[in-house]
Amino acid sequence: MLQRPRRNRKSEVIRQMVQETHVSAANLIFPLFIIEGIAQKTEVASMPGIFRYSIDNLLREIESCLKLGLNSFDLFPNIDESLKDKYATESHREQSLYLRAIREVKKNFPEACVITDVAMDPYSSDGHDGIVENGEILNDETLEVLGKMALAHAQCGADIIAPSDMMDGRVGYIRRVLDENKFTNVSIMSYSAKYASAFYGPFRDALNSAPKFGDKKTYQMNPANQREALIEANLDELEGADFLMVKPALPYLDIIKLIKDHTELPVAAYNVSGEYAMIKAAIQKGWLNEQRAITEVLTSIRRAGASAILTYHAKEVLENKWL
Numbered sequence: 001m002l003q004r005p006r007r008n009r010k011s012e013v014i015r016q017m018v019q020e021t022h023v024s025a026a027n028l029i030f031p032l033f034i035i036e037g038i039a040q041k042t043e044v045a046s047m048p049g050i051f052r053y054s055i056d057n058l059l060r061e062i063e064s065c066l067k068l069g070l071n072s073f074d075l076f077p078n079i080d081e082s083l084k085d086k087y088a089t090e091s092h093r094e095q096s097l098y099l100r101a102i103r104e105v106k107k108n109f110p111e112a113c114v115i116t117d118v119a120m121d122p123y124s125s126d127g128h129d130g131i132v133e134n135g136e137i138l139n140d141e142t143l144e145v146l147g148k149m150a151l152a153h154a155q156c157g158a159d160i161i162a163p164s165d166m167m168d169g170r171v172g173y174i175r176r177v178l179d180e181n182k183f184t185n186v187s188i189m190s191y192s193a194k195y196a197s198a199f200y201g202p203f204r205d206a207l208n209s210a211p212k213f214g215d216k217k218t219y220q221m222n223p224a225n226q227r228e229a230l231i232e233a234n235l236d237e238l239e240g241a242d243f244l245m246v247k248p249a250l251p252y253l254d255i256i257k258l259i260k261d262h263t264e265l266p267v268a269a270y271n272v273s274g275e276y277a278m279i280k281a282a283i284q285k286g287w288l289n290e291q292r293a294i295t296e297v298l299t300s301i302r303r304a305g306a307s308a309i310l311t312y313h314a315k316e317v318l319e320n321k322w323l
């Protein structure tokens with residue numbers, strides 16, 4: 001045998017020398033849940049180790065992440081039911097929990113990269129990502145709300161706006177609103193290929209944001225489709241997106257790779273709540289080795305082509321020095 005591939009695996013030093021993919025703190029984005037109040041920190045039942053923080057505790061959490069070299073955060077609000085309405089007006093109210101949180105984080109940690117979520121669902125009394133009329137999700141009317149939300153986030157200091165709603169034309173609409181208001185430097189990370197997935201359950205528990213009726217299949221993509229992801233990615237690129245995101249990550253590694261091969265833009269992937277819950281549940285039962293399972297997951301998402309990974313594992317992998 002002239003070729004014996006095992007020779008390149010014979011020692012740790014050689015294995016590391018030929019390693020093709022690495023995950024570092026710079027690739028990680030940590031999603032954080034926010035709740036109203038002071039000194040609050042409540043664990044999400046289906047996401048062991050993940051908490052909803054009141055703003056004071058959020059600042060403490062971010063400070064401890066920054067010390068670990070974890071510098072990027074994606075914020076999500078848990079909104080009191082009494083503040084929700086059909087038009088998600090709470091999403092662009094000056095003194096809303098979310099806007100206060102963005103301002104506080106940027107005031108205290110100007111160097112942190114704050115990514116903000118643009119979608120109606122946490123603020124919608126219908127629990128949908130768009131305005132609902134007679135059981136239908138209205139696209140163009142929803143864009144106006146998204147535009148107001150994105151502008152409010154930019155005014156509070158958001159570095160990157162991340163629309164997660166899947167309405168048609170929203171990237172272009174938001175880009176225009178930002179530019180017209182002189183926020184030409186605020187980036188857009190678009191949830192380009194966001195699938196109607198079963199893996200968002202724990203996130204909806206965390207935010208109490210599950211749809212009150214029906215499902216999200218008229219706007220989120222069919223898990224069976226690949227080519228449709230390219231249509232969405234191409235449109236977002238033409239409309240001015242700076243990053244294209246695929247969500248979820250693990251069951252959609254083929255989509256990450258496909259989009260990566262068709263764009264020059266950086267690709268992001270969201271290792272979602274259900275993926276986290278699945279791994280943690282198996283670890284709690286003693287069925288998986290925690291360090292090995294988690295680093296393998298993150299490495300595989302990077303290998304598929306993601307530059308950035310939104311993951312609930314972000315802090316623990318750095319705290320435990322697993323990378």
Ligand code: PBG
Nearest residue numbers: 119121164199200203272273274
């Ligand atoms: C909704 C949104 C969802 C997630 C992020 N933004 C879920 C949904 O579509 O209901 C899911 C993230 C996760 O599961 O970790 N705009």
